[in-house]
Amino acid sequence: MPISLSAKKSLRKSNRNNKVNVSFKIRMKKILKDFVAKPTKDGLDKVYSIVDKAVKNKIYTKNKATRVKASYSKKIEKIVKKPVKKAAAKTSKKMS
Structure with missing residues (x-):
């Protein structure tokens, strides 16, 4: 267990970020799984969107x-x- 105040705050922050990242990853996996099951152009747009959001949230690298x-x-x-x-x-044109 963390002892100092900053360590306690760091633990709270880490837990909060972990929950956000896990929920995002679950949503992302569902979209990718749906696309693999039934690939469509619209599904590909959703895949691109969710992957770009993963980069924005620093879950994936570029x-x-x-x-x-x-x-x-x-x-x-x-x-x-x-x-x-x-x-x-x-x-062909007829030549006369």
């Missing part, structure tokens, strides 16, 4: 956030493949 975003964007790319455009057939 590099970790970038890796997470890249990982989840690859998952959506597999499902939503871009249609390949066919080249328009060229019409």
Whole structure:
């Protein structure tokens, strides 16, 4: 147990921050899990938003956030493949 006043305050602060961080991490894991279960473009926006908030709250580093975003964007790319455009057939002009 902390003895000095500053140590007691530090313990209270640490406990308060721990509760906030744990609740945020639970919310973040739920959003990520929902996205993995059913990947959608809207879900990807939510993933980006929650990961950016994690960086803002110093739960993730910028590099970790970038890796997470890249990982989840690859998952959506597999499902939503871009249609390949066919080249328009060229019409030849008749020369007279």
